[in-house]
Amino acid sequence: MQKLGEYQPPEIWSWESESGGAWANINRPIAGATHEKALPVGKHPLQLYSLATPNGVKVTVMLEELLQAGVAEAEYDAHLIKIGDGDQFGSGFVDLNPNSKIPVLLDRSTEPDTRIFESGSILLYLADRFSKFIPSAPAGRVECLNWLFWQMGSAPYLGGGFGHFYKYAPVKIEYCIDRFAMETKRQLDVLDRRLADNAFLAGEEYSIADIAVWPWYGQLVLNVVYEASEFLQTDDYTHVNRWAESIASRPAVQRGRIVNKTSGPLHEQLHERHDASDFELRTQDKLASSD
Numbered sequence: 001m002q003k004l005g006e007y008q009p010p011e012i013w014s015w016e017s018e019s020g021g022a023w024a025n026i027n028r029p030i031a032g033a034t035h036e037k038a039l040p041v042g043k044h045p046l047q048l049y050s051l052a053t054p055n056g057v058k059v060t061v062m063l064e065e066l067l068q069a070g071v072a073e074a075e076y077d078a079h080l081i082k083i084g085d086g087d088q089f090g091s092g093f094v095d096l097n098p099n100s101k102i103p104v105l106l107d108r109s110t111e112p113d114t115r116i117f118e119s120g121s122i123l124l125y126l127a128d129r130f131s132k133f134i135p136s137a138p139a140g141r142v143e144c145l146n147w148l149f150w151q152m153g154s155a156p157y158l159g160g161g162f163g164h165f166y167k168y169a170p171v172k173i174e175y176c177i178d179r180f181a182m183e184t185k186r187q188l189d190v191l192d193r194r195l196a197d198n199a200f201l202a203g204e205e206y207s208i209a210d211i212a213v214w215p216w217y218g219q220l221v222l223n224v225v226y227e228a229s230e231f232l233q234t235d236d237y238t239h240v241n242r243w244a245e246s247i248a249s250r251p252a253v254q255r256g257r258i259v260n261k262t263s264g265p266l267h268e269q270l271h272e273r274h275d276a277s278d279f280e281l282r283t284q285d286k287l288a289s290s291d
């Protein structure tokens with residue numbers, strides 16, 4: 001790597017595989033599978049292949065919310081995909097998501113099976129399938145989708161922009177951190193203004209818009225992602241904080257956020273979820289004590 005300010009792009013970019021960034025080992029300029037590997041399949045119609053990053057948590061929260069709401073058909077198996085080990089480049093995974101990113105859902109109750117990738121697409125699929133967590137009136141539905149798609153377009157500036165340069169890049173680059181801190185604060189202000197007059201993003205009803213936005217922006221103000229709440233002064237966004245705390249206290253969110261989690265306290269790590277009882281019996285603290 002060159003010193004800051006000294007880099008001049010060459011005529012043709014070439015892949016420097018050891019950039020030194022936190023995720024350098026899995027970043028590649030090409031798509032497709034790197035190895036043959038079939039995915040495991042559990043007993044439920046819904047098979048989730050994921051990891052508890054904010055994008056993964058959206059789907060496990062949604063599935064737990066559906067179950068909490070009494071939708072028994074939302075029972076699911078959540079298989080762990082270790083992206084740091086390159087599981088997303090296995091042939092079975094790539095067959096389900098050619099973009100090689102978690103989360104991926106396979107619905108085996110349809111003929112043929114339905115693959116769903118992109119977390120927003122998964123949330124919308126589940127909401128429509130079970131008529132839950134999406135307003136039924138056209139105006140409410142559109143507002144819900146407005147915020148769902150807002151999240152899909154905005155969070156890469158928070159994650160790939162701010163989070164990357166603040167936490168993961170091998171050097172702290174003021175220009176990059178400034179640029180994305182500014183955009184992140186602007187986005188928090190967008191949310192704060194919306195939530196000043198509305199309990200939830202789509203209005204008075206908790207919906208897939210909140211389920212998509214909370215793991216990123218809710219967990220940012222709760223200081224769970226990037227440990228940047230002081231740096232960004234996130235306490236200033238009082239309405240976002242009120243909304244984030246109310247969602248964090250939901251039982252389904254407390255369950256969903258620990259599914260496929262491989263870091264943090266052991267009682268908050270449920271590596272795989274195949275049954276509702278796993279929350280009681282199979283978190284890492286329980287598995288360790290039964291060894």
Ligand SMILES: N[C@@H](CCC(=O)N[C@@H](CS)C(=O)NCC(=O)O)C(=O)O
Nearest residue numbers: 026053055083101102103118119120
């Ligand atoms: N827009 C996608 C983003 C998914 C995504 O970026 N997933 C990350 C983890 S948060 C991933 O699988 N990264 C692995 C890789 O880039 O190789 C979605 O919302 O589903």
